[in-house]
Amino acid sequence: MGRPAPRSGRRPATILDVARRASVSPATVSRVLNRRPHVRPEVRAAVERAVAALGFRPNPVARSLVGGGSRTLGLIVADITNPFYAETAKAIVETARGRGYMVVLCNTDNLPRLQAEQIRMLREQRVEGIILGSVHRRDPAAEELVASRFPCVMYNRRLASQAGTFVVLDNVRGAEEVTRHFIELAHRRIAFLAGPPSFSTAAERLTGYRRALAHAGIPFDRRLVRQGQFKAELAYQAARELLQQRPRPTAIVAGNDLTALAVLDAAAHLGVRVPEDVGVSGFDDIELAGSERIQLTTVGQQKAEMGRLAVNYLLELVEARDGLRRDPIHHVLPPTLVVRRSCGAMAGARVRRAATL
Amino acid sequence: MGRPAPRSGRRPATILDVARRASVSPATVSRVLNRRPHVRPEVRAAVERAVAALGFRPNPVARSLVGGGSRTLGLIVADITNPFYAETAKAIVETARGRGYMVVLCNTDNLPRLQAEQIRMLREQRVEGIILGSVHRRDPAAEELVASRFPCVMYNRRLASQAGTFVVLDNVRGAEEVTRHFIELAHRRIAFLAGPPSFSTAAERLTGYRRALAHAGIPFDRRLVRQGQFKAELAYQAARELLQQRPRPTAIVAGNDLTALAVLDAAAHLGVRVPEDVGVSGFDDIELAGSERIQLTTVGQQKAEMGRLAVNYLLELVEARDGLRRDPIHHVLPPTLVVRRSCGAMAGARVRRAATL
DNA sequence: CTGAAAGCGCTTACAG
DNA sequence: CTGAAAGCGCTTACAG
Numbered sequence: 001m002g003r004p005a006p007r008s009g010r011r012p013a014t015i016l017d018v019a020r021r022a023s024v025s026p027a028t029v030s031r032v033l034n035r036r037p038h039v040r041p042e043v044r045a046a047v048e049r050a051v052a053a054l055g056f057r058p059n060p061v062a063r064s065l066v067g068g069g070s071r072t073l074g075l076i077v078a079d080i081t082n083p084f085y086a087e088t089a090k091a092i093v094e095t096a097r098g099r100g101y102m103v104v105l106c107n108t109d110n111l112p113r114l115q116a117e118q119i120r121m122l123r124e125q126r127v128e129g130i131i132l133g134s135v136h137r138r139d140p141a142a143e144e145l146v147a148s149r150f151p152c153v154m155y156n157r158r159l160a161s162q163a164g165t166f167v168v169l170d171n172v173r174g175a176e177e178v179t180r181h182f183i184e185l186a187h188r189r190i191a192f193l194a195g196p197p198s199f200s201t202a203a204e205r206l207t208g209y210r211r212a213l214a215h216a217g218i219p220f221d222r223r224l225v226r227q228g229q230f231k232a233e234l235a236y237q238a239a240r241e242l243l244q245q246r247p248r249p250t251a252i253v254a255g256n257d258l259t260a261l262a263v264l265d266a267a268a269h270l271g272v273r274v275p276e277d278v279g280v281s282g283f284d285d286i287e288l289a290g291s292e293r294i295q296l297t298t299v300g301q302q303k304a305e306m307g308r309l310a311v312n313y314l315l316e317l318v319e320a321r322d323g324l325r326r327d328p329i330h331h332v333l334p335p336t337l338v339v340r341r342s343c344g345a346m347a348g349a350r351v352r353r354a355a356t357l
Numbered sequence: 358m359g360r361p362a363p364r365s366g367r368r369p370a371t372i373l374d375v376a377r378r379a380s381v382s383p384a385t386v387s388r389v390l391n392r393r394p395h396v397r398p399e400v401r402a403a404v405e406r407a408v409a410a411l412g413f414r415p416n417p418v419a420r421s422l423v424g425g426g427s428r429t430l431g432l433i434v435a436d437i438t439n440p441f442y443a444e445t446a447k448a449i450v451e452t453a454r455g456r457g458y459m460v461v462l463c464n465t466d467n468l469p470r471l472q473a474e475q476i477r478m479l480r481e482q483r484v485e486g487i488i489l490g491s492v493h494r495r496d497p498a499a500e501e502l503v504a505s506r507f508p509c510v511m512y513n514r515r516l517a518s519q520a521g522t523f524v525v526l527d528n529v530r531g532a533e534e535v536t537r538h539f540i541e542l543a544h545r546r547i548a549f550l551a552g553p554p555s556f557s558t559a560a561e562r563l564t565g566y567r568r569a570l571a572h573a574g575i576p577f578d579r580r581l582v583r584q585g586q587f588k589a590e591l592a593y594q595a596a597r598e599l600l601q602q603r604p605r606p607t608a609i610v611a612g613n614d615l616t617a618l619a620v621l622d623a624a625a626h627l628g629v630r631v632p633e634d635v636g637v638s639g640f641d642d643i644e645l646a647g648s649e650r651i652q653l654t655t656v657g658q659q660k661a662e663m664g665r666l667a668v669n670y671l672l673e674l675v676e677a678r679d680g681l682r683r684d685p686i687h688h689v690l691p692p693t694l695v696v697r698r699s700c701g702a703m704a705g706a707r708v709r710r711a712a713t714l
Numbered sequence: 715c716t717g718a719a720a721g722c723g724c725t726t727a728c729a730g
Numbered sequence: 731c732t733g734a735a736a737g738c739g740c741t742t743a744c745a746g
Contacts, residue, residue, distance in 0.1 A: 419739035
């Protein structure tokens with residue numbers, strides 16, 4: 001009588017099965033499973049034997065219901081087909097797996113409404129923390145998330161308020177360095193293909209560009225700044241306009257590699273040679289930037305490292321059992337100027353060297 | 358006395374709160390929530406009012422524990438930084454969201470051990486179904502998953518046994534068409550940069566290549582086939598070897614776009630002109646294949662459609678309440694030959710046209 | 715049509 | 731050190 005005998009079939013073992021086999025209570029099994037102290041070694045061993053014999057694996061859903069943690073994180077990016085996000089996402093997923101967490105992927109296309117909805121869904125699904133790859137500078141949903149003290153970290157972009165933990169590139173310096181690089185190559189009419197000013201990345205890169213001009217005493221000319229929106233199609237149009245200006249800019253600093261590629265396309269279609277007629281630079285150093293046909297000068301960032309840091313900071317928050325939650329961390333990574341052919345420095349070097357001989 | 362009054366604070370409303378406010382039982386609330394019949398309209402309305410007033414959202418974890426479904430799917434790909442996977446993943450995530458499901462992303466780097474581990478973890482997390490983007494032709498973990506009748510669908514690649522539901526490209530035809538295209542351009546020494554033969558995609562593309570040669574009466578020459586492993590670095594080496602053969606192949610059919618780009622690089626480094634000295638083609642039609650600097654002739658596949666189909670077939674399985682589970686579906690999508698500059702057809706056409714005048 | 719009760723598989727105080 | 735009991739928030743037979 002009483003409960004039916006356990007079906008010998010496919011039903012996965014539960015903690016009760018383990019308890020019975022080891023002749024202990026489920027509470028004790030739970031203690032062993034969670035490596036808690038206060039269990040006699042021989043009891044612990046018996047439980048472990050039972051676990052092994054039954055091939056028992058705790059049901060994460062039950063654990064999560066009772067507050068034990070779902071071992072799942074959320075990752076929200078703007079566009080997973082953007083190589084920058086794909087590369088960081090890969091590092092994030094792999095780092096999380098190494099720590100025993102899975103990650104739910106969400107794609108927002110930069111739509112605030114979608115991002116707010118995804119944050120809500122992720123919290124309902126009881127993910128233990130959220131990584132935000134594409135917050136806006138003002139971003140009510142993200143700000144509320146941070147304020148609620150729910151474990152989260154931003155990467156790539158940050159809030160204007162500087163609230164919360166984030167790991168970002170030093171975008172100001174990156175843009176400043178690449179712009180100065182063109183200045184050192186004797187450029188004066190340097191255009192800037194900007195990203196949407198609602199993103200910290202775009203705003204900071206524009207700042208860096210202006211700063212480099214200012215340092216060199218080159219007046220800022222707003223006609224040389226065009227919106228590329230970080231998107232290939234829009235950037236293509238903007239690049240055409242820039243390239244048709246007279247006098248034509250002698251260099252174009254693009255907001256990211258995707259838009260820099262659009263500049264290359266626009267130049268090709270207009271018969272403008274790169275780098276002879278116009279120098280071009282990007283931002284991100286995606287894998288294709290180094291290919292022989294592209295050879296894009298760009299600002300590199302440590303994408304895998306950024307992803308790893310984001311996960312590690314997040315898990316610190318997740319695992320900090322409430323009390324000892326420390327101050328938000330602002331981790332700013334250094335940029336690397338990657339000089340390839342598209343800026344003209346290579347050719348120039350060769351020419352100069354030849355002249356010296 | 359009895360249970361403490363609900364803390365007015367942040368505790369999210371539960372089904373019990375709703376039941377109390379609507380003066381019904383939790384069972385009735387559950388019925389309304391799940392749109393089950395047999396609820397008087399006025400009761401239903403009262404419950405709905407209570408739900409709205411409390412901002413109640415059912416806890417998916419509890420639902421999932423009791424067998425109600427976690428509303429989560431798993432997606433396992435070989436490499437999310439490969440644009441093919443990024444593009445299909447995007448469609449998958451968005452289609453799933455439209456149907457109210459989230460998706461857990463896993464990356465295997467094509468390691469069978471990792472894939473087996475991820476499948477296990479996903480099942481433990483109680484995802485309701487799994488999409489496999491990178492099965493091997495023999496793949497014990499995937500075969501077992503299919504055999505267990507757990508809802509799953511493969512895309513891109515399939516099992517040699519043809520077991521399970523899948524949506525794939527007609528790879529044989531794709532490779533056959535692009536090879537024939539070169540033959541029609543009068544090529545005879547056509548090399549093939551293969552993928553790992555343990556993948557159906559690679560095996561089928563090789564078959565298509567051989568079939569086109571056979572149809573044209575061109576003898577198969579195994580020295581013209583090299584392993585590119587679908588990876589840029591390995592393909593680069595293999596491409597160098599091919600390009601240094603004497604006589605040099607006049608065309609190279611690459612197993613995918615990533616390896617075709619490696620061929621372009623190798624050619625550039627060796628001073629071999631594309632398409633004048635060697636024609637090149639890829640497979641996948643990733644976004645960059647169309648850029649002005651690349652202009653890669655390739656075999657296009659409907660990536661977004663493939664992702665959408667995978668989700669829809671999977672949800673059919675998930676939602677087919679056991680009984681009416683129908684036969685596995687084998688959906689084979691047609692390839693599209695995308696002719697750009699790298700094959701030489703453009704230049705050739707122009708030349709021929711000029712000659713005619 | 716509706717409710718009381720049991721149960722999903724764990725964990726966490728509370729006793730001892 | 732260990733166990734009995736309650737509970738996490740739902741859903742599902744079973745009664746009525």
